[in-house]
Amino acid sequence: MTSTTSVTHEQIESLSKEIEAHSNPFRELIAEVGNTIVGQEVLIHRMLVGLLANGHLLIEGVPGLAKTTAVACLAKGIQTDFQRLQFTPDLLPADLIGTLIYRPQDQEFVVQKGPIFSNIILADEINRAPAKVQSALLEAMQERQVTIGSHTYPLDEPFLVMATQNPVEQEGTYPLPEAQMDRFMLKVVVNYPNRDQELEILERMSTTNPQIATKAVTSPAEILGARKLVDRIYVDRKVQEYIVDLVIATREPKAYGLALEEFIQYGASPRATINLTLAAKANAFLHGRGHVLPADVKEIALDVLRHRVILTYEAEAEEKTSEDIVRTIMDAVPVP
The missing domain is CATH 1.10.8.80 (Magnesium chelatase subunit I, C-Terminal domain)
Structure with missing residues (x-):
């Protein structure tokens, strides 16, 4: 449904009722992640926007603002595969997408798939990895597929990359070129919590073993169904x-x-x-x-x-x- 077609008020009302019913699990997901994460409502909302609009997020903020925990909570709430990748200067593209391994007993090469084959990817400190690794990730983001050897493998849907970068520390980093930054649908800047939020964080998380108590409220199939409604x-x-x-x-x-x-x-x-x-x-x-x-x-x-x-x-x-x-x-x- 677009503006170029003649759309009646009744059609929009009908679609709104359909969306109201199907969007409830996603509002529940926002609330569920909010039960663990304090004071990052904008980040949580933007993660859902990226998930529904099939776009990736670049999250910028100093360490300790629960960026990683927020992504982990989101994955738990969707009950889907989640991989956290710590980007370092010595990381290789094969560490990300996988490689061919030779098996002497069979005298053949077999594909060893990398951690990119997951639904939700957290690329932690993406600007710490060299350009080759960044390019391998961004190709997967754009094409939704990975080539290993002579074969191309599609990535599972939904596929969402959330990359974090630290704005403070620049030594030993490889800043993302502008053309690669453009691949991210959203860039979310995460700020410090206010005083009341900080007190709540203290009460909730100051234990030696804090737990992520997020329960699953939706599924990958529901996300793909919701995307069809978003298109309309x-x-x-x-x-x-x-x-x-x-x-x-x-x-x-x-x-x-x-x-x-x-x-x-x-x-x-x-x-x-x-x-x-x-x-x-x-x-x-x-x-x-x-x-x-x-x-x-x-x-x-x-x-x-x-x-x-x-x-x-x-x-x-x-x-x-x-x-x-x-x-x-x-x-x-x-x-x-």
Whole structure:
């Protein structure tokens, strides 16, 4: 269901009722993960958006903010396979995707599949691995398949990569190139909890053996079914134009009355337009609606665009961040 087809109010209402019923397990999943993770509501919500929109997440935050625990809780709540990969400078592509092993007794090579063959992958500190390993992971993310020797193996669906990186420590790291950053649907910045949340963390987790007590509330099959509903969610022409305006404003800010040309080296690509639309649809799904509101777009736009706007040296000299630029654009582009 798209805006180019003639969609009646009754059809949208019918779809909304269907989505309301099917989105309940996902709202339960958010609550279930929230029972273990304190104060990371945005991260938990964005993980569900990525899962429903078939997109990957780049999670940035200092150590100790429960990024790994949040991903582990999500996997438990879905009752699916989960692999945590610690990226290090000596990691090889074969350590990730697998390799061919020779068996002398059979005089033949057999495939030894790597940990990438899982539903949910946590790529911990992705910027610690060299470019070859990063490329192997990003190829799997984009193509949803892995080539070992002369054979290509499809990855199981749903397949979701959540990569973390530490913004503080830069020594011994290999920063992701801009073209590879663009493969991530969302970049989520995880911040410190507030005082009340910190007290709750203290009460809940200050034991010698803290437990992850997340129970399974949905399944991979339900996720794949939910994605079909996400595809049917209606996006009005005016909302589509709003999405396109937000993206084009990162390339041509002058056309929107913004004096930002000297700060932007490259704007967001058409992939950003597609990802913003899908993420807004997933957001509408989680709210139990069969249509996208401008508020769905605005809520998710910063996470879709912040890693796609490449700044100039002038912006860095004036200590402007891509987040500042995106916020300025979002304030300036009129909401329908």
